[in-house]
Amino acid sequence: MDDAVIVVALLLMAGSATAAVVQRDPARQALVLSVLGSVLAVLFTVLQAPDVGLSQLAVGSALTPLLIMLSVRKVRRRGRPEDGGAK
Amino acid sequence: MKRLRLALLALGGAGLAALLVAACLDLPGFGGRSHPYGTRAVHASLTRRAANTIASVNFDQRAYDTLGEMSILFAAVLGCVVLLRQARDEHRAQPQPAEVARPVRRYALIVLPVALVTGLYVIAHGQLSPGGGFQGGVVAATALHLLYLGADYRALERIRPLAVYETSDALAVSSYLVLGLAGVLAGTAFLANTLLPYGTFNTLSSGGTVPLLNAAIGIEVASAVVVLLANFLDQAVEIEEEHGS
Amino acid sequence: MNGWILAATVELGGGGAAALWGVTTGGPARRVVAQNMTTSALCPALLLFSQGYGRPAYVDLALLLALLGPVGTLVFARLLSDDLAAERPSAWALTWTAAAVGAVVVAAVCAATGPGRAMAKLLVIGALLISGNVIASRALSGGFRGVRGG
8 A cells, every 4th residue: 555655656757757858848848847856856755765855856946947947048048139138 | 871770779779678678577576675785784884873874875885986976076067167168259248137026035035044054954964864965065055046036146146256166166075085095094995984983873973984075075066056056147147149249 | 554644645646746737738827836836735745754654854855845946936937037927927826725735734743743843843844835835926926027137
């Protein structure tokens, strides 16, 4: 019966990982990725690996979204130079 | 040509799949009762009075692996610094401060010290409870960036002298190496946990060199993440390409 | 399996599936709201797991999620503010429901823990979770304006 928890966590994990791959827009991908990170941390907890879960939470909840979104902003700014430049 | 490439890919994929299946068939059952490696690791960590076996594995039994991981992070951040530096055809523009709603700004300013302390707590309790240098270092570095989210980038730049973080990153890496070499000088082996008394079980100073190596990793990770994010922020917020030149 | 783990599984399955559904469908506003709700769905589950497994050290995971989850949402609120300005995503009914779930879970785990330092830590987690959730919702519904370059 304890396995039910693991099955639920694994299903969520598989669902969010597939969703992250299927998204095409990087910003939307980052949103799914941050959900995926939290689910992954819970999966690690359920598998009794709290150290790995903590690493995943620390990196996945704020740092990875920040890095991805900063890159997205840089790329978008390069795409329309008349907006940000010449000030 | 394309067909040949596809055939090669199919061949390689089939080989990999066969090997993976063969390896999976030999794996021990999921969640079994007997863990030969786990039992030995727990025994070794208890003899060195480290309450968190994972910390003992990371910073004592497999401290050499952690040295490699630390070098990977160091090299990766170094690579980012080189790649994202300000090039000759780019200039810096002062970003306009954003209008942040007052509750959001207050929240960021209140949570910043809380997150910083939590990061230090996670680093300091690495050998006692889940966590350690890496996790705590990332949390502490993320905490600083609440200043960017809650105020603006210039506020963050004011409390973040980048040279200090770059230096402390390098110093933390060297201190890990020096702690390892100290073992050699003391007559045992590189990174051997024989230098310091093991202390009382389940206290902050227990585990011999484990808390010291843990702290070195904590400083290294926190500084590395700050430097990494600084380069990303510079590129995303300040650095602009020269136009029409 | 005890009652705590059962409750955590229900919370994880229901909250996680709802958040996943929200974050993969619809417009940007709906997606960021769902991303914010992930924290409020999973953090109580982590607290319940810690209680269910009888391992107080696992509470640290809930602490980190309650701290950093809203920070992640602030990242999206700030860096996607242009996309969100048109829609002004606001889901206050959902936000307060999530806050109430968090409060109930924290109260239940506190009652099982009894007074002491562990309970103080749980209360801090609860305060961080609820305030973070509310503030992140506030940030999404027009908390950042005029983010140009900055």
